[in-house]
Amino acid sequence: MTSPVLSVRNLNIDYIGAETDFHAVKDVSFDIAPGELFGLAGESGCGKSTIAFAVSRLHRPPALIRKGSQILVDGRDVLTLDDAELRKFRWREVAMVFQSAMNSLNPVLTIEDQFYDVLRTHTGASRATSRARAAELLKLVDISPDRLSAYPHQCSGGMRQRIVIAICLALNPKLLIMDEPTTALDVVVQREILQRIDVLRKQLGFSVLFITHDLSLMVQVSDRIGIMLEGELVEVNDAQTIYHAPQHAYTRKLWASMPRLHGVQITGEVAP
Numbered sequence: 001m002t003s004p005v006l007s008v009r010n011l012n013i014d015y016i017g018a019e020t021d022f023h024a025v026k027d028v029s030f031d032i033a034p035g036e037l038f039g040l041a042g043e044s045g046c047g048k049s050t051i052a053f054a055v056s057r058l059h060r061p062p063a064l065i066r067k068g069s070q071i072l073v074d075g076r077d078v079l080t081l082d083d084a085e086l087r088k089f090r091w092r093e094v095a096m097v098f099q100s101a102m103n104s105l106n107p108v109l110t111i112e113d114q115f116y117d118v119l120r121t122h123t124g125a126s127r128a129t130s131r132a133r134a135a136e137l138l139k140l141v142d143i144s145p146d147r148l149s150a151y152p153h154q155c156s157g158g159m160r161q162r163i164v165i166a167i168c169l170a171l172n173p174k175l176l177i178m179d180e181p182t183t184a185l186d187v188v189v190q191r192e193i194l195q196r197i198d199v200l201r202k203q204l205g206f207s208v209l210f211i212t213h214d215l216s217l218m219v220q221v222s223d224r225i226g227i228m229l230e231g232e233l234v235e236v237n238d239a240q241t242i243y244h245a246p247q248h249a250y251t252r253k254l255w256a257s258m259p260r261l262h263g264v265q266i267t268g269e270v271a272p
């Protein structure tokens, strides 16, 4: 078997409180293979975002990762990285698209400058090199390079979200983490963005950790899915099994709680 890009082993995360600690992630283990799109689903508060932040080493106090937890990216434990190693790790190894990331673009910088910021800092790129690379990246997400001179407020929500994804792909990360990346967008735009991600990961070979509470959307785009319940990973299966023959009682309960899609395709293509 090919070595996984991400291997999470016995991950335990607490939120430290004044009175008591809250055990938000309980002994979670899973792998993501190269090029795989792995979905993490479960109701609000089950610990999905806490895992996403830990994998990108963006977790902050009061979140505390317990001893004995391991997060291996390409075999290297990211929990042991020092500050200098972390600067190289972020964007190059793992990039993260947050919930409503479209609002994270700097409103006073043009789209070109937002790319330049990342490319100059991490690769020392000149303005001309950065501009050429930014144009290439925008094309990947179906945006005309004419937009380079625009400001974020001149772009639609869906376009801004795709720009954030393009910036995330600028340094060819091995893993793209998308935490509810399209929740704030309408259904058609959501679908377009996820279709684009599906094409790109096949073309460029990166893996994706995709987080949403929307299981119907998830089965349409994921290879495998992990179901979380109150901090525990209760089932990991391929998308077909999660849809047609869920093994865990909680997965069945999740399905029962949402409108079932008819004619859903789970071959990687999003159903029309």
Ligand SMILES: Nc1ncnc2c1ncn2[C@@H]1O[C@H](COP(=O)(O)OP(=O)(O)OP(=O)(O)O)[C@@H](O)[C@H]1O
Residues within 6 Å of the ligand: 015, 022, 024, 042, 043, 044, 045, 046, 047, 048, 049, 050, 051, 061, 062, 063, 213
């Ligand atoms: N800074 C914090 N301090 C204390 N508890 C927190 C903090 N952040 C999150 N939690 C708790 O940890 C648990 C897991 O939260 P998390 O955001 O990871 O869930 P989630 O599954 O991503 O939910 P959602 O889908 O609503 O984003 C929740 O019970 C939440 O209330």
